[in-house]
Amino acid sequence: MNSSNTIIGKSLKRVDARGKTTGDTLFLTDLKVENMLHAAPVYSATPYGELLNIDTSRVESDPDFIAFFSANDIPGENQVGVIIEDQPLMADKVVRYIGDSVGILVAATNASAQRLSKLVDVQVQPFQPILSINDSRDAIQNFLHESNLACQHQVKRGDIEAAFESADHVIEAHFETPFQEHYYLEPQGCIAQLTAEGGIYIIGSIQCPFYVQKAVAKALDLPFSKIKVEQAPTGGAFGGKEDVPSEVCTRAALAALLLKQPVKMVYSRRDDVQLTSKRHPFQMHYKVGVSKEGKLLAAEIKLEENAGAYATLSSVVSYRSAMQAMGPYVIENISVESKSYYTNLPPTGAFRGFGSPQAAFGHERMMDIIATELGMDPTALRLQNILKVDSHTLTGQHLTSSVGAEETLRTAMEAAQWNDQDISEDSRWKTGYGVSLIHYGNCLGAAGWFMDGSGVKIKVHRDGSISVAFGLIEMGQGALTVVNQMAAEALGVESSRITILPTDTEQVPDSGPSVASRNVVMTGNAIRNAANKLSPILKEAAAELMQVDLREVNIENGLVSNIRNDEQMSFTELANYLYLSNRPMDVMGWWHVPELEYDAVNGIGEAYFTYSYATHIAKVKVDTLTGLVNVEKIWASHDVGRAINPSGLEAQIEGGTAQGIGWALTENFKMNLGEVLTDNLTTYLLPTAMDVGEIESIIVEDPEPEGPWGAKGIGEPAIIPTAAAIANAVSQALGKPMDQIPISPETVLEMIEN
Amino acid sequence: MNSSNTIIGKSLKRVDARGKTTGDTLFLTDLKVENMLHAAPVYSATPYGELLNIDTSRVESDPDFIAFFSANDIPGENQVGVIIEDQPLMADKVVRYIGDSVGILVAATNASAQRLSKLVDVQVQPFQPILSINDSRDAIQNFLHESNLACQHQVKRGDIEAAFESADHVIEAHFETPFQEHYYLEPQGCIAQLTAEGGIYIIGSIQCPFYVQKAVAKALDLPFSKIKVEQAPTGGAFGGKEDVPSEVCTRAALAALLLKQPVKMVYSRRDDVQLTSKRHPFQMHYKVGVSKEGKLLAAEIKLEENAGAYATLSSVVSYRSAMQAMGPYVIENISVESKSYYTNLPPTGAFRGFGSPQAAFGHERMMDIIATELGMDPTALRLQNILKVDSHTLTGQHLTSSVGAEETLRTAMEAAQWNDQDISEDSRWKTGYGVSLIHYGNCLGAAGWFMDGSGVKIKVHRDGSISVAFGLIEMGQGALTVVNQMAAEALGVESSRITILPTDTEQVPDSGPSVASRNVVMTGNAIRNAANKLSPILKEAAAELMQVDLREVNIENGLVSNIRNDEQMSFTELANYLYLSNRPMDVMGWWHVPELEYDAVNGIGEAYFTYSYATHIAKVKVDTLTGLVNVEKIWASHDVGRAINPSGLEAQIEGGTAQGIGWALTENFKMNLGEVLTDNLTTYLLPTAMDVGEIESIIVEDPEPEGPWGAKGIGEPAIIPTAAAIANAVSQALGKPMDQIPISPETVLEMIEN
Secondary structure, three states, X not given: OOHHHOOOOOOOOOOOHHHHHHOOOOOXXXXXXXXXXXXXXXXXXXXXXXXXXXXXXXXXXXOOEEEEEEHHHOOOOOOOOOOOOOOOOOOOOEEOOOOOEEEEEEEOOHHHHHHHHOOOEEEEEEOOOOOOHHHHHHOOOOOOOOOOEEEEEEEEEOOHHHHHHHOOEEEEEEEEEOOEOOOOOOOOEEEEEEOOXXXXXXXXXXOOHHHHHHHHHHHHOOOHHHXXXXXXXXXXXXXXXXXXXXXXXXXXXXHHHHHOOOEEEEOOHHHHHHHOOEEOOEEEEEEEEEOOOOOEEEEEEEEEEEEEOOOOOHHHHHHHHHXXXXXXXXXXXXXXXXXXXXXXXXXXXXXXXXOHHHHHHHHHHHHHHHHHHXXXXXXXXXXXXXXXXXXXXXXOOEOOOOOOHHHHHHHHHHHHOHHHOOOOOOOOEEEEEEEEEEEEEOOOOHHHHHHOEEEEEEEEOOOOOEEEEEOOOOOOOOHHHHHHHHHHHHHOOOHHHEEEOOOEOOOOOOOOOOOOOOHHHHHHHHHHHHHHHHHHHHHHHHHHHHOOOHHHEEEEOOEEEEOOOOOEEEXXXXXXXXXXXXXXXXEEEEEEOOOOOEEOOOOEEOOOOOEEEXXXXXXXXXXXXOOOEEEEEEXXXXXXXXXXXXXXXXXXXXXXXXXXXXXXXXOOOOEEOOEEOOOOOOOOOOOOHHHHOEEEEEEEOOOOOOOHHHOOOOOOOOOOOHHHHHHHHHHHHHOOOOOEOOOOHHHHHHHHHO | OOHHHOOOOOOOOOOOXXXXXXXXXXXXXXXXXXXXXXXXXXXXXXXXXXXXXXXXXXXXXXXXXXXXXXXXXXXXXXXXXXXXXXXXXXXXXXXXXXXXXXXXXXXXXXXXXXXXXXXXXXXXXXXXXXXXXXXXXXOOOXXXXXXXXXXXXXXXXXXXXXXXHHOOEEEEEEEEEOOEOOOOOOOOEEEEEEOOOOOEEEEEOOOOHHHHHHHHHHXXXXXXXXXXXXXXXXXXXXXXOOOHHHHHHHHXXXXXXXXXXXXXXXXXXXXXXXXXXXXXXXXXXXXXXXXOOOOEEEEEEEEEEEEXXXXXXXXXXXXXXXXXXXXXXXXXXXXXXXXXXXXXXXXXXXXXXXXXXXXXXXXXXXXXXHHHHHOOOHHHHHHHHEOOOOXXXXXXXXXXXXXXXXXXXXXXXXXXXXXXXXXXOOOOEEEEEEEEEEEEEOOOOHHHHHHOEEEEEEXXXXXXXXXXXXXXXXXXXXXXXXXXXXXXXXXXXXXXXXXXXXXXXXXXOOOOOOOOOOHHHHHHHHHHHHHHHHHHHHHHHHHHHHOOOHHHXXXXXXXXXXXXXXXXXXXXXXXXXXXXXXXXXEEEEEEEOOOOOEEOOOOEEOOOOOEEEEEEEEEEEEEOOOOOEEEEEEEEEEEOOOOOOHHHHHHHHHHHHHHHHHHHHHOOOOEEOOEEOOOOOOOOOOOXXXXXXXXXEEEEOOOOOOOHHHOOOOOOOOOOOHHHXXXXXXXXXXXXXXXXXXXXXXXXXXXXXX
């Protein structure tokens, strides 16, 4: 491929823009199926207790009432826990949070289903609920499950005792981060239908169709081959549609199976907020030893996570936060313990970053506290300890390439004029700059290696158009567009030839979950694998047609040429000849992450096969009169290895940063004894364009040899550093440590007053 | 594979039986889509003429009227001819038969669409219509197209003049066979919908989804990659849904594209019979020279076919009837000319056998006439000339294996007690026995080799269930069941693990048309190709798990064992390990027919890669009072290479034979100046169980090395010999030659009277 003609690095318009702009794209709410019934969840209104009885007598005489199904109706296993088997599909003995589903109510209309589901009397003998990490950790009885510890991971490396002794300074701090609600614009939903031969077909707003397939198989006791799960166009997910759709779809599938009629279930916003997963609140204790010159010598880190009622993805959050707990810095003596505790609150689970934004808040606030203590510039402290090629990470992983941490820091500093900060004096408005630096392990890592493979199917049509099916999904992040570009590049054709197909479990290999910023890396490499199979077929056919040796054939940008003479033909002609010569035109591609050497007991070794790096610098103005924090600008510099689609990448950075701003400042998730109070946009304040301010995206390209065209993931790195950068900026502005978020006006005023 | 455990040759229950029995299987008529409109064809009521105007004024004010579209609205090419580009999607200058579509009318309901479509005034300046082969051939002006000859094929081999001179007897005869209407139970139909990004999704009752994709691409000027065509469960086809759905679906797609709403079009029975293709009527002249001992020395054969208004599949019919015109006999000097002529009648096209039943009527009646002339037993004459291993066919093709012709004749004779015929004396009821012997070239043959490849996609799920997608389709013939069996055998698992997916153009490689008895051969070999890719992956994983060498692993009937010790595990365990070890679990399989050496100018060489053979013996009783022919029994012996599913095979033989009986006796297709008179089951008499009598199926297995597990095609051979056997039996009973069908009571009485 001639690099001058490459489509990699060009800002392609989103390929799904048209339908989403015109409204032609149909989301789940728009979809209807003949004879469709409607369902709504029936759940506990008590945070913790024994389920005594479910009384449906008040709804059964309603003309719109069709059926109610509970745990007793499940033909297979009543179990939907994605990693740990701790979560019933429908609670049958104990309810563990307000929202714990005990059944599904089916009615003739959606309105009736919503109305009647609230009239079912779920009778519970209440227990004393456990609502905080501390209460959960310290409990000695009435455990939510076998114990209250949902899961844990650790890193134990070096000799921290000796290292602390040798340190000039030992500094401790405590940090807290709150819940965050995904607040995807489209709530959870699906339609489940029976197939003629007793199978199930589900279409839904789903991040991980293969998870849904597994959940349905288990609960309905059906073989995987009888279950087709298709992703409908999805209006946002952010991790919130990783495992939750397994519950939603399996319940709807159960109803469809028993009623032999299609069943649609779309959660109301209220139910969606109350029932589904959130970002884990963390409380973190950092103890770090440094030399007087600012070299990190030892760290003892305790991360504690509020897992809510069921573990869901807590294990991944716990693992990832442990692996990244001290950030992109060299430190040889370290102890990290990361523990998730059950509470009687909605389950916390997958959310953009999987514990990384929380850990980043810890290590980046800590770095600023250390810098303050040592009287150093925060960037100087970071530069002194920063990971480089040939460094070892905190887990002892030897980094051999694509370590752009320093480059992101230097480019962000330069763009923000860090060394010439614009801090105007004003008695009311205080200006502050904050920096935050992170590394992010790409894909699932050592703990999830066994499922870290992905596939594609590429079909060349005889008119030279090409269909690509990939095993991951589009959820708003721009996946379809980068997949298009990567396929065009790998096959040597124009992107206009390529159509990306909707993802369904029949079409493509089980490619694992669409999480962990996996898409570019996994799908890109799978595309290259498929292209490696197709290329010899294409070249052999071209050589046959042009009567040259196949090594003399070049296919580029939709033109087929040979180096022997100036003869050219279009890819269309070649495709037609492929067809006429009876050659295979459909290939599968597959790629899995390289095997990782990792010691799970001590958390030492190759935690991830590569890392993305980022620096965010935030400039804030704090209104000391109202306590309001105004983010004037964020400089977001990201080492992505290689930018596939720069404008899509910038959109990801801007979106992630905005979501980070929301978590840091405006989104204040409130519950009362497990009942969510902030269940709408009037009370749960997503940041608007007015709140976000200016974001300057800076793309650093330090190619990763194992990444496709050098690329690494960006979906999550975009949010991870933001909150810490803002907190550091507020701390600088106020001259006081801001060690928790959200930084609400009340918090700021309180801090100013103290 | 241990042959004792093989599933090949076992009579598996139909895998699609449940849904079709319970009614859970939804056919096109059952399917509804949100916001769906309904369409009906608007067509010429004049058999031939200039299209002057289409006046829609009578329908436009109807509240249910939505739109009318004609040739002017087609964005791409107004062309839907499948082989020859002679057929407009909508006639725009000339109409060539009663039923020639000039537009599509869209209305709010199906009833309105049907009603309003008949009120559109299609104004035509009539020409003198051409209705017969003779008139078409002899016309010197007013040709339907550039000329009236739609297509032709020939065989010219040896020196027929010299051979005729050396012959002891030169015998001539003339035969005629009529139209046959497919009368599939489900009429033509589809639903076309727009996709969000401007593509088209079609679901329909379709034999060849990839044909529809191509037709839509051409007329709507869309890339193939934007067009998805899915086959709905299909209630019969018999060739009648090979190319016709391309018209139906493309017109519906045009309406959906222009209206931006889903459009459903299902033909009424009347329209289906009037508009869509039929079996070609043939008139045949045979002149054969034989020695006095009965050796075939020379043949001059002229086949003439009524192609109707457009060529559609006439070329295939013309080719195949020429290649098989003298049957499964050795003859070294031969001239065959097979010509199709346009007439102003509904187009004739693909119909089970593609001209073979017609040619078989010619050569098998001819063999009986020769036998009578020579005073030989008809079977003795046939045995003397029959094709064997090492023979050459009439096209000079050297047969090296799997030539079961003689075996089918001997087994049928034995079963029917040919040499001890049960001919009771009765003045009113005359008994007759007739024999008929055929060969049938498998798959598309030399003329269609370029598209004679097929594919499958096999997915192993982690629970050990398996999905198989194949590129051909189920249309009632039992394809799903044999595909299941072949996949189970190839992978070494129980058939219960396997689910066969619906066919759609996105899921599978373009596998050509589901015609020409291709499915077992093409799909079976593609499955073996896929299994050859999957097997090393499975065995490597098993070897890794069992810690043995992969050559020591055996996978059979769902059990994985190794020859080193007695260790066994289930295929489920192996599949799960495949998943956990990140191995690819989805593979594509592909197979194409071996290249054929064929001289198209002279029709000499390898016309097909292999042949199926069959003998039918019919025992009839003719009622000389009423003229009614009663088929008492048919012995149907078929060389299928290898029976995959004997009970399915018998169902195919019985179905084909019954359809042959209908063509021979009861189905009397009548038109008046191009208008079909027999457009329902009261006037067009399909044979009932009372008409069919007893059928004894005999399966001869002479394995074909290139066939999967030795198998050859059966779908069409089942119908080919039947009519000739019945005509021979009637001829014997009456002592007079019955050289045309249908053998109606009137025909019989007239023959008796003359």
